Amino acid sequence: MAPNESESAVRRKATRYVVPVVVVGVAAAAIGLVPALADSGNPDLPKISAQQLLEKIAKSDVQQMSGTVKISTDLGLPSLGGAAGTFAPGAGGLSGHGGGKGGSSADPQSKLMELASGTHTLRVATDGHDRQKLSVLDSASEYSVIHNGDEVWAYNSATNEAYHAKHAGAAQDRAGKHDKRELRDGVPATPKEFADQVLKQSGKTTSISVEGTSQVAGRDAYKLLVKPKQSGSTVGGITISVDAKTGLPLKFTLTPAGGGKAVVDAGFTKVDFAKPAASTFDFTPPKGTKVTEGGDHKGADGQRGPRAPHAPVAPQGSGKMPKEMRGGGKNDLKVLGEGWTSVAELKLPGGHGLPKGGPGKGDVPPEAQKFMNALGDHVTGKFGSGTVFSTRLINALVTDDGKVYVGAVTKDALVKAANAAQ
Incomplete structure (x- = not known):
């Protein structure tokens, strides 16, 4: 840490290094992994302070990787069954995003809302800022979002529908006209994105400490514990398992103050830091696919291109709304x-x-x-x-x-x- 750099400044810096592992994410602002994802050991690692671990996260700049993530959400909501569509933002059509009167089952705005409940397996891959892929795996189908240069495709194999849009910000990124960390502004779908949100919202009302070590997806990791100092919060604590070598958050667990299983627990079960094959980001709609053109939409921040579903929250400790x-x-x-x-x-x-x-x-x-x-x-x-x-x-x-x-x-x-x- 620089001589005059405050702890809060380092925390803010930690949020600037967002690993672009997905193009879109889940709703909410708020997601427990199944017991199979429990830590598989406590490796003996050099002692490290919370400040040093925050700096390690801030310096993390993983550009190429692939892996499998499991996310499970338990908000304690009653089962909606067939009524789930009543509350979905895309129910009845996605005007402006789906490009048609009925919308598209492949549109990220509607499909990824499903990640807000239950347990899901995701496959992610990234190769720099211009190529990312996220796939949601079901027992009999797969839903994928692929960003490759200035093209964005989403494909739902269950319905054989595709959603296509131009990512007009890509050329500007290469020209250095945009801060690349601002290109994705959606709900988190990886441990890194969850961690970024929490660290960004940390302030004087937050306690941050290192609570031992763990092993996640075969990698040694430090466990960073983030807890509210105030009473009255429903958040009991947040544990972020940080890769000891790269500084990349590998697992994120949010436990409620009332006890019981985690409300949100997202973690890698497999991770590989090798460069993904270029073919990973190729996509051609299968024959007979219904393709919906999303157009070149202009987002709320003035940028053009498809937007992830967004659920901003007030920064903890700031008292201000985005x-x-x-x-x-x-x-x-x-x-x-x-x-x-x-x-x-x-x-x-x-x-x-x-x-x-x-x-x-x-x-x-x-x-x-x-x-x-x-x-x-x-x-x-x-x-x-x-x-x-x-x-x-x-x-x-x-x-x-x-x-x-x-x-x-x-x-x-x-x-x-x-x-x-x-």
């Missing part, structure tokens, strides 16, 4: 508090609370009403009355007068924040 979530309308978000117990406040359109279902009302589908009733818990306070919807990580309070308070905090902390806002 600019993507601050608009100029009446529904602007505010952030109450700071750090791990920060709560976002916004107004529902029309200033009304939740719509009600039931015979003759028809405001919401029966499946959606059943889902809300299963999660809801009626509460009252200075704010009035409302319903708290809970998962193992995120809680949201929807008041009867049309306000929403949401955060990775306990129900009591949520109600307290709503009362303080009056």
Whole structure:
């Protein structure tokens, strides 16, 4: 570390080195690996401080690699069954992204939402900033997103549909006109991306320490433990297993404050730092494939090209919401508090609370009403009355007068924040 470089500066620097192992990722901001991914030993490694390990992550610049990642999410949500589509952003069509009235089953905006629940196996490969591939493997099908130069393809083998778009930023990247780490702005799908988000959000409300060693995917690793100092957060702790040789995060585990299995646990089961074969990034639609052209869309940051599904969160410790979530309308978000117990406040359109279902009302589908009733818990306070919807990580309070308070905090902390806002 430079003589005048602060710990917070090093943390910020650590987030700048994003390994471009995928083009797109999952929703949420918030994903436990099966027991088969448990650490396979505790190697004897030289002692290292948390600061030194942060520096190792910051210096990591892995450009070529391939491997297999397993991701599993357990937010504690009730099973939606066939009603899952009711809540998917792409339900009913993806206007502007799918390129057609019905959208496309290969469009990343809709397909990758599936990674927000359950257990999934991903195969990833990268060769610099211009070539990446992500494949989601199912028992009888495969979904892949391939970025090769200025071309982006997504293919769903289950439906024989493909999504194609031009990545207009690629030529600008080669000309040095863009900061390459800004080209992907989506939800994390690898341990490195999860770690980047957490380190970026670390502040004075966070405790960071080294808690021993482990072995992940046959590689020796240090375990970095990130924990909130504040009470009231639903996050118990986050463990990041960092490759001892390259500084690349190999595994990410988020455990809830309430105990039990991990809410999010993503880790490599296989990893290889050799240059992937050039053919890995080649793609030609099979005969008979329905191809949807996504066009050359302009993203929220002014860049053109396809965008990953995006779910920004307020930086921990900053008390500020990202600019993507601050608009100029009446529904602007505010952030109450700071750090791990920060709560976002916004107004529902029309200033009304939740719509009600039931015979003759028809405001919401029966499946959606059943889902809300299963999660809801009626509460009252200075704010009035409302319903708290809970998962193992995120809680949201929807008041009867049309306000929403949401955060990775306990129900009591949520109600307290709503009362303080009056």
